[in-house]
Amino acid sequence: MNGPIGMFDSGFGGLTVARAMIDLLPGEDLVYIGDTGRYPYGSKPLGDVRDFATEITRSLVDDYGAKAIVVACNTATAAGLDDVRDELSARDVPVIDVITPGVKALVSTTTTGRVGVIGTVGTVSSGAYPQAIARTGIPVSLTSAACPGFVEFVERGQTTGDEVTVLAERLLAPLVKADVDALLLGCTHYPFLARTIGEVMGHGVTLVSSADETAFAVRRRLGEAGLLRSGDNRGVHRFASSGDIDVFRDLGGRLLGPELEHTESWPPHR
Structure with missing residues (x-):
């Protein structure tokens, strides 16, 4: 104790x-x-x-x-x-x-059933998020995207600006195209980029942080x-x-x- x-x-x-x-x-x-x-x-x-x-x-x-x-x-x-x-x-x-609590929040947030997860290459390629979502038993359509470069920007203290926005627009394009209404920031670095990510995704998308x-x-x-x-x-x-x-x-x-x-x-x- x-x-x-x-x-x-x-x-x-x-x-x-x-x-x-x-x-x-x-x-x-x-x-x-x-x-x-x-x-x-x-x-x-x-x-x-x-x-x-x-x-x-x-x-x-x-x-x-x-x-x-x-x-x-x-x-x-x-x-x-x-x-x-x-x-x-x-x-x-x-x-x-951090994965299990974040997934529970994600599936309880969506109203359309179309959700997204962004993470590092290692996290996305591991399949951990689809497995965690499957364990909830809630039927949702998941779109995942790896976002190489996001962590490095945060580690340099660069969380806003044109460079970050251009990278975000390119990496988040599959999520925008999939018309998700809830996006899980599947890396604990990403909340520091929430402002930029939110602007790229649009006001109709709820960002979910696992913190x-x-x-x-x-x-x-x-x-x-x-x-x-x-x-x-x-x-x-x-x-x-x-x-x-x-x-x-x-x-x-x-x-x-x-x-x-x-x-x-x-x-x-x-």
Whole structure:
């Protein structure tokens, strides 16, 4: 009950989930690892991403004492969720992913039954989203599109402008043509591009982010496991990066807020 919630992403995208978690569960301690030394995950072989996810998960539990793990990365969820759960199956540590909550929100949002998902090449090619939608049992028509380049723009702090818009118009064309009325941002980086994506898709399309839904799922799972903290104390939030600490602190601070002022190196010295 007293351990932190551990979460990780390839870089900055999972900060959207961290923000939702901090706002919804202000009394919980949190440790976030941004694997910026090896990002982006989306273009890497899924086997490599699977190994990264398992390594970071093990560190969050062994080095930081995490009581639950949030895989705040769609590509890592698609590639390595089963491995992460296997890693922790004997240790009674809950694992929450970002795909399942996002899909549930997507299928409950649409009114026409025509939905879209955008993600990294790795996430889209994995087939994780069609499988997750099929598990809901709700009949919808799904159009998926990989959006290479979006993550790189976010990681550079470039979330608006002509370059981003031109790329978005090209990549989102299949979704516009399919006339979807709900679009799931299937990468935790993409909410930072929501303004541009929304302008390209048009006012009739609802953008669905998995961040808030994931935070609700975490609260529910912790409650079921008896791991929610009680009391009014403010949680301690730690952030770590496998890459350049100054870059992570500066850009992450602009994206998330002052919580990133104290950023550590990962892996920690043992």
